[in-house]
Amino acid sequence: MIANTGRERIISIKKARTEPAEDRSFREQLRRGFMGPMPLWPGAVPFGIAYALVSRASGFSGLETLLSSLLVYAGSAQLVMVTLYGSGAGLISIIVTAAILNLRHILYALSINRRMRPGERPGKAIVAPLLTDEAYGLTMREYLAGRGSMAYLLGAGISLYVVWAASTMGGVLFGSLLPDPEKLGLEFIFPLSFLALLLPLLRSRVAVVVAIVAAGTALAVGPYADGGVTFLIAAVTAAALGAALDRNTTQEQKADEVDA
């Protein structure tokens, strides 16, 4: 009991001392978070423009198209929403489909929540709307390198949000004047970026097996299901296999291998 109280006091003294430094580092983390996704911007812009074109062609007005990017901020869910609406689907079925597509965010948030320090600012409710595939990937890379933070996630989220909104706006205003964004193949930046995030994590045999199973499952299920559903099946299956295999490796090895 006495030892515990002593330790708590030391921790609270340490906390009080580091508070001003934390403030500075908050801005620094926010700035680094904003810069982090910059290499992805060239891929996000054509996607935003393409979304605007599909949305307009599906019967959404320019204002509605822009509003959806500002309020929903989920590329794949938005694309599915306007495409289904354009094909005459009912509102309820569109909303349910979008919800299923977005279920992967639960996995991302759980995964980040496991890493974040208690009481970290900004709060979860603030960063939650900015949680995208890319923001998750970049922030998780930071956490795995021991320097992740919610401020980084906020910065990365804002960075990608601004580009998404601006490119949707650009597509609404000038869409028909722009060259076909698909011809440049810039959407290839996204799989490349996740490849770059994946490779440094392949340091243990279990991690390699998990990656192969995830990729294989995604390829096998892909032709039969929506992108979001495919992803969910592949990621959950592979991570569950990793958890099962990991039980057999020694305790000390475990944490290091995954975090390396």
Add this chain to the structure above:
Amino acid sequence: MNISAERLLLVLAVAAVTYLTRVAGFALGDREMSPAFDRFLAYVPVASFAALAIPGIADGAGTLPSRVIGATLATLVVLRFGKLWTCLLAGMAGFWLVGLLR
């Protein structure tokens, strides 16, 4: 520019369910977790990145050689330099070059 009540309702509803799925994981995450679920979450990054990367490279009608060469170059660069932007640059350069040569 006009707004229809139906489409506005749709956008608001999709925004709401999207926000709910994003905030739910954070809310659930504060519960005590079993060691097995903790190990599961430890492998979510590897599994997610692989499930997002590989289908995006393998899929893409007609551009498979460009994608494979681009991804190979990107792999070599990221293992050597580790920087995201150099990897993306190398990957896109390989992708475009094969596209031009074909």
